[in-house]
Amino acid sequence: MTVASQVKQTLASLKAIHAGLQQLALTSQDETAQRTFHEAMLTAERMIAELKGRIGRLEFEEPQYHGK
Amino acid sequence: MPIWLEVAIRSVCILIGLFVITRILGKKQLSKLSFFEYIVGITVGDIAGTMSSDLDISLQEGITSILIWSLFPVLIARISLRNKKFRDFVEGNSTVFIKNGKILEENLKREKYTVDELLEQLRKKDVFRVADVEFAVLEPNGDLNVLLKREKQPLTVGDVFPNPPREKEPQTVIMDGMILDEPLATMGLGRGWLKEQLDKQGVAVENVFLAQVDSYGQLTIDLYDDKIQVAEPQEKKLLLAAMKKVQADFELYALQTNSEEAKALYEAHAAKMTELIEKVGPLLRN
Numbered sequence: 001m002t003v004a005s006q007v008k009q010t011l012a013s014l015k016a017i018h019a020g021l022q023q024l025a026l027t028s029q030d031e032t033a034q035r036t037f038h039e040a041m042l043t044a045e046r047m048i049a050e051l052k053g054r055i056g057r058l059e060f061e062e063p064q065y066h067g068k
Numbered sequence: 069m070p071i072w073l074e075v076a077i078r079s080v081c082i083l084i085g086l087f088v089i090t091r092i093l094g095k096k097q098l099s100k101l102s103f104f105e106y107i108v109g110i111t112v113g114d115i116a117g118t119m120s121s122d123l124d125i126s127l128q129e130g131i132t133s134i135l136i137w138s139l140f141p142v143l144i145a146r147i148s149l150r151n152k153k154f155r156d157f158v159e160g161n162s163t164v165f166i167k168n169g170k171i172l173e174e175n176l177k178r179e180k181y182t183v184d185e186l187l188e189q190l191r192k193k194d195v196f197r198v199a200d201v202e203f204a205v206l207e208p209n210g211d212l213n214v215l216l217k218r219e220k221q222p223l224t225v226g227d228v229f230p231n232p233p234r235e236k237e238p239q240t241v242i243m244d245g246m247i248l249d250e251p252l253a254t255m256g257l258g259r260g261w262l263k264e265q266l267d268k269q270g271v272a273v274e275n276v277f278l279a280q281v282d283s284y285g286q287l288t289i290d291l292y293d294d295k296i297q298v299a300e301p302q303e304k305k306l307l308l309a310a311m312k313k314v315q316a317d318f319e320l321y322a323l324q325t326n327s328e329e330a331k332a333l334y335e336a337h338a339a340k341m342t343e344l345i346e347k348v349g350p351l352l353r354n
Contacts, residue, residue: 003324010317013310020307021348027285029236029255033351040348047337054333 004058011051018044071123078127079120085131086116089138094145102159102209105141112137160208166201169217179206190214233351236283245274245292255281262287269299284351308345308352315341 021044025037089112112134119130148155163175165186176186187198189212195201203215225232239251247259265287266273279289286301315338322334 003321006317007321010314010321013314013317017307017310017314020303020310024284024304024307024351027255027257029283030234032234033284036347036351040344043340043344047340050333051337054330057330 002062004055004062007051007055007058011048011055014044014048014051018048074123075121078123082116082120085134086112089134092142093138104158108137108141162208163206164203165206165212166198166204166214169199169202171198181206186212229350231350234283238280238282240278240280241287242273242276242279242289245276247273251281255285257281257285271296271298304352308349311341311345311348315345 018041021037021041025034025041028034028037115130115134115137119125119127119134144158148158163179164172165175165179165181166172171186176183190196190198190201190204193212193214195214195216200216200220201214202217204212206212239255241248241252241255241257241262247262249259252258252262262279263273266276266279266289269287269289271289271291275291275293277290277292279287281287284304286303288301289298291298318334318338318341322331322338325331325334
C-alpha cells in the first residue's frame with residue numbers, strides 16, 4: 001500500500017468521525033453536549049480540509065498512484 | 069320511595085362528593101399526612117359513612133359537617149402557603165438534634181426524645197457511629213434527616229470526574245409494539261428514524277415490547293422474545309475507537325515521512341486529535 005492510499009484511508013476514517021460527531025450534535029438533548037460535539041465536528045472539518053491538501057501534494061509526488 | 073333506594077341514592081351521591089373533595093385536597097395530603105390531616109380524613113370518612121346508611125340524619129346536617137371538615141384543611145393550606153408564621157404554627161418547626169457533630173441535649177429533651185430513640189432513628193439512616201454525623205434535624209413530620217461529615221459521605225460521580233457529562237431523562241418511544249409519536253417528537257426524531265434504527269438491529273416494530281431513546285439519541289430495546297439477544301448500541305464506542313485509530317495513524321505518518329512540512333502537519337493533527345478525544349471522550353464512554 002502506498003503512502004497516498006494510506007493517508008486516503010485515514011481521510012475516510014476522519015470523514016466517518018465527522019459524520020458521527022455531526023449526528024450526535026443533532027440528536028443530543030443536552031446543550032453542553034450539543035456544543036461540544038459541534039465544536040469537535042468543526043475541528044474535524046478543518047482537519048479534513050488540511051489533509052486533503054496534503055493528499056493533493058502526495059499525488060503530485062507519486063503520480064503513478066493518482067486516484068487510488 | 070323504598071328505604072334501600074334512598075340509601076343507594078345517598079351513597080352514590082356521597083361517593084361522588086367525596087371523590088371531588090379528595091381531588092380538591094390534592095396530592096400533598098397523601099405524601100405528607102400530618103396528624104391533623106390524618107384525623108380530618110378519618111372524620112370525613114366516618115361522617116360520610118354514617119350519612120349514607122343512617123336515614124335519621126338529615127342530608128342538610130351531614131353535608132354541612134362534611135363541608136366544614138373538608139374545607140377547613142383546604143383553608144389552612146391556602147393561608148399557610150402565603151404566611152410563613154402561620155405555617156410554622158400549623159405545621160410545626162424542625163428541631164436540630166446534632167449540630168457541628170455535637171448532640172444538643174436540650175433539644176432532645178424538648179422533643180421528649182431519648183438517646184435510644186435517637187440512635188434508632190440514626191440506624192434507620194444507616195448511621196451507626198454518632199461521630200460520623202455533622203448535622204441531624206427532626207422534621208415536623210417526625211422524620212430524622214442526617215447530613216454526614218464530608219469524609220463519610222458516599223462517593224458521587226462529581227467527586228471522581230470534575231465535569232461529568234449531563235444526562236437527560238430517556239423517552240419511551242415504543243410500548244407493547246406501538247410507536248408513541250409524542251415522546252419521539254420531544255426528542256426531535258420521527259418514525260422514519262425509528263424504523264431505520266430498528267432495521268439496523270433487524271427487528272420489526274411488532275416484536276418490540278419496549279424501546280427507549282436516551283439523551284444522546286441511542287435506542288435500547290426489549291423484545292417479546294427473550295431468547296433473542298439484542299445488541300447494545302455501539303455507535304458512540306465505535307466513534308471513540310475510530311478517533312483513537314486516526315490519532316495513531318497521524319503519529320505513524322509523522323514518524324514515517326521525510327518531508328519536514330508534512331511531519332509538522334501530521335504532528336499538529338495528532339495533537340489536535342488527542343485534544344478532541346479528551347474533550348469528547350467522556351461523552352462517548354457511557
